[in-house]
Amino acid sequence: MxxxxxxxxxxxxxxxxxxxxxxxxxxxxxxxxxxxxxxxxxxxxxxxxxxxxxxxxxxxxxxxxxxxxxxxxxxxxxxxxxxxxxxxxxxxxxxxxxxxxxxxxxxxxxxxxxxxxxxxxxxxxxxxxxxxxxxxxxxxxxxxxxxxxxxxxxxxxxxxxxxxxxxxxxxxxxxxxxxxxxWRGTRVERHWAGPLRGAGVLRLFAALVCVGATIGAFTVGITGYAEVAGNPSAAGWLIALNAAGALVGGLAYTAVPVAHREDRRLLLLLALLALGYLPLVLVLNIPVMAVFALLSGCALPAVLASAFALIARMAPEGTLTEAHAWMITSFGVGNALGSAAAGTLLDLVSPAAAFSLATAAACASTALALRRLLT
CATH class of the missing domain: 1.20.1250.20 (MFS general substrate transporter like domains)
Known part of the structure; x- marks a missing residue:
């Protein structure tokens, strides 16, 4: 290992x-x-x-x-x-x-x-x-x-x-x-859609697009916030604190027991992710925003770990590597879209609008998981 x-x-x-x-x-x-x-x-x-x-x-x-x-x-x-x-x-x-x-x-x-x-x-x-x-x-x-x-x-x-x-x-x-x-691939009947034909898989990938958009919007939004606050160099520290929160949250999640229903666990974690980004909308002073930046990162690794466990049960046999690759693609596409949209909001409105986008994207991911992903 x-x-x-x-x-x-x-x-x-x-x-x-x-x-x-x-x-x-x-x-x-x-x-x-x-x-x-x-x-x-x-x-x-x-x-x-x-x-x-x-x-x-x-x-x-x-x-x-x-x-x-x-x-x-x-x-x-x-x-x-x-x-x-x-x-x-x-x-x-x-x-x-x-x-x-x-x-x-x-x-x-x-x-x-x-x-x-x-x-x-x-x-x-x-x-x-x-x-x-x-x-x-x-x-x-x-x-x-x-x-x-x-x-x-x-x-x-x-x-x-x-x-x-x-x-x-x-x-x-x-x-x-x-x-x-x-390791060897599994010899099974192939289908052109690969893992995308699995029940609930597309909805899970759509939720990950929204999660990626949350992170992309935060990164751009916090950079704009630091410039407006008159301390552009603070952006690096605030992003680092968000990453530190993710590292701490991920390590802590290793001790959490296995969920009886992983899709319900994922729903809860997505809701916590949205809740973590919500206070940033207030756009307070830098020391307070530093605390919120740290806390907002905590839920992300747990969300991803739950999604990893879930896709292992949802992907059709013989498609698991491709399914995990689609997860990475989904997150990356969402990150790019969130970054682009947040940049536009920064130019036209304010950092608060970018943070609102991050929170809205996290809420959208939660909404996509409301209906059970596992049958």
């Missing part, structure tokens, strides 16, 4: 590194923020679209070969993106960004599929899901720090080269672990 979790976190660091590394590389070559944003969006978008495709391939074959092949492809694309001038060769940079994202190794879905094979007992499997969800925060805390460290020694482009190196290291370490090498 320590090896799989550690390797997964290291291999997924490029997700937290790529946006900043791309920005620094483009700016180094004299490009503007519009080009940097375009390349970052191409990377994230292709990862979201192709994740379920790779997940389906893994479900039908094995984990190790697909992980190693995708890691090698993504690494090569990161190297190209770091070594060429993306301003003079926009097309090459765009293709490299798309390939780097599309070939992102599906370490996160593979890890969640393996938990039931390496952890004994339902309670311990749920605890592993919670620990997994909590430690995800480290990717987005440590990823930018690794980029800054690499660029301090090797210049702005070193961030992308570092992303290539750590991504390959983590994927190889994970794929060569015995559980990953031993």
């Amino acid at each position: 320590p090896r799989l979790l550690s390797a997964s976190l290291i291999g997924r660091l490029p997700t937290g590194m790529a946006p900043l590394a791309i920005l620094l590389t483009v700016r180094e070559h004299g490009g503007d923020y519009r080009l940097a944003g375009l390349l970052a969006a191409l990377y994230a978008g292709s990862a979201a679209v192709c994740g379920p495709v790779l997940g389906r391939l893994i479900d039908r074959t094995r984990q190790a070969p697909v992980l190693l092949a995708s890691a090698a492809t993504s690494t090569a694309a990161f190297l190209v993106l770091g070594l060429v001038d993306p301003v003079r060769s926009v097309a090459v940079g765009a293709v490299a960004a798309v390939v780097a994202g599309a070939a992102t190794p599906q370490l996160e879905p593979c890890l969640r599929v393996l938990w039931e094979h390496v952890v004994v007992g339902e309670h311990h499997v749920r605890a592993a899901f919670s620990l997994d969800a909590a430690t995800q925060e480290l990717i987005f805390v440590c990823g930018p720090l690794v980029v800054l460290g690499a660029t301090a020694f090797g210049g702005p482009s070193a961030g992308l080269i570092a992303a290539a190196a750590v991504g390959l290291l983590g994927a190889v370490w994970f794929a060569t672990a015995r559980p990953a090498r031993a």
Whole structure:
């Protein structure tokens, strides 16, 4: 378990590194923020679209070969993106960004599929899901720090080269672990819709889109709030406190007993998530907002851990890796939509409107779970 979790976190660091590394590389070559944003969006978008495709391939074959092949492809694309001038060769940079994202190794879905094979007992499997969800925060805390460290020694482009190196290291370490090498896809009758045909699955994914929108709106809203409050640097600390709350909440949730009905547990947790973001709408002074930022993050890992456990029961046989990949895509799409909408609200209205959007999205996720997801 320590090896799989550690390797997964290291291999997924490029997700937290790529946006900043791309920005620094483009700016180094004299490009503007519009080009940097375009390349970052191409990377994230292709990862979201192709994740379920790779997940389906893994479900039908094995984990190790697909992980190693995708890691090698993504690494090569990161190297190209770091070594060429993306301003003079926009097309090459765009293709490299798309390939780097599309070939992102599906370490996160593979890890969640393996938990039931390496952890004994339902309670311990749920605890592993919670620990997994909590430690995800480290990717987005440590990823930018690794980029800054690499660029301090090797210049702005070193961030992308570092992303290539750590991504390959983590994927190889994970794929060569015995559980990953031993895992085989289930031979069952295939259906073009994969896990999407499962009862309640689409509603669960829609709820995760709303959860992602909550987080995206919060991140943009808290940044705008800090600027309006006259202390732009506070945004980093407030976002870090939100992540710290998530880490604490996730670790605490590992001790919670297994739910009799996981869908009812998820409904309660989604309601707590909405309740956690509601006080931010008041837009109080920074010390009070710091407390609320910490508290608002606490429920997220529990929500994700419950969703992980639920999809394991809802996904049709032989589609679990793809189902987990769809969960990641759903959350990522929601995050992007929430960020975009919150940015518009910041420009037109106020930070309070962005926080209201975050709360409304969390309430929408709760509403989607009101009707039972399990039959």
